[in-house]
């Protein structure tokens with residue numbers, strides 16, 4: 564078998580080859596007024612393995628006729644029903660929401676994944692999870708899958724109470740929905756202000772900080788300022804004004 568070439572700083576960083584899947588729409592419905600769920604099936608569901616918090620990359624039609632990559636979290640995998648649930652924030656007439664709005668049973672879409680380093684650290688004494696609407700699928704799924712005995716604090720920034728959802732979990736979980744009000748989602752101090760008043764529990768915490776990139780960066784720096792080591796924080800920018808698709812590494 565060929566050996567992979569030794570790493571060379573001048574070599575372009577290769578994207579890992581992610582498995583490809585053709586997903587077929589089974590159903591689509593509004594979960595809450597701003598969040599639309601699409602249920603998918605795939606004929607290779609038995610091979611589909613992932614960790615809560617991971618996402619898949621959708622190849623969606625763009626207005627110019629090309630195809631664009633958009634990341635969406637795996638909200639739930641129901642092996643008995645044979646479905647994968649994905650929840651789309653309906654923030655405008657952009658490729659992601661347009662796809663979810665128009666999705667009809669039998670439609671197909673190409674995706675790659677699962678991807679993402681976000682994993683649960685069982686050694687932590689407690690867990691902190693923060694994010695905005697785009698992070699509801701990831702945060703709720705991680706909380707659902709946390710084992711009994713785990714302790715978690717989740718802060719989710721949303722416009723108003725219309726975004727709240729119940730979550731069933733065996734873990735000891737406190738969820739706080741933080742209302743932004745009528746202002747647009749995006750760069751703001753709403754989450755940072757709340758985090759600043761959060762009294763850190765005893766023991767070693769593990770933080771997952773996701774959402775709009777500048778908000779993620781501000782929270783990461785805040786936690787580092789309060790004594791968090793870098794390996795205690797997993798952070799990723801899920802979107803930012805003016806950026807189409809993709810994601811931002813936030814590791815400074």
Ligand SMILES: Cc1cc2nc3c(=O)[nH]c(=O)nc-3n(C[C@H](O)[C@H](O)[C@H](O)COP(=O)(O)OP(=O)(O)OC[C@H]3O[C@@H](n4cnc5c(N)ncnc54)[C@H](O)[C@@H]3O)c2cc1C
Pocket residue numbers: 618633634635636637650651652653654655657658659660679696697698700701748799800801802803804805806807808809810811
């Ligand atoms: C790992 C990962 C997991 C994610 N999981 C989910 C998920 O489960 N559900 C989900 O809805 N999103 C999720 N996102 C975020 C989603 O990929 C982005 O919001 C993406 O830009 C949406 O594509 P679009 O076609 O709607 O808009 P784009 O064409 O990408 O962007 C068009 C314009 O809309 C703005 N925009 C993008 N998203 C938002 C938003 N949420 N609110 C306001 N303005 C926005 C952009 O900044 C840009 O100006 C995830 C992102 C990552 C990286």
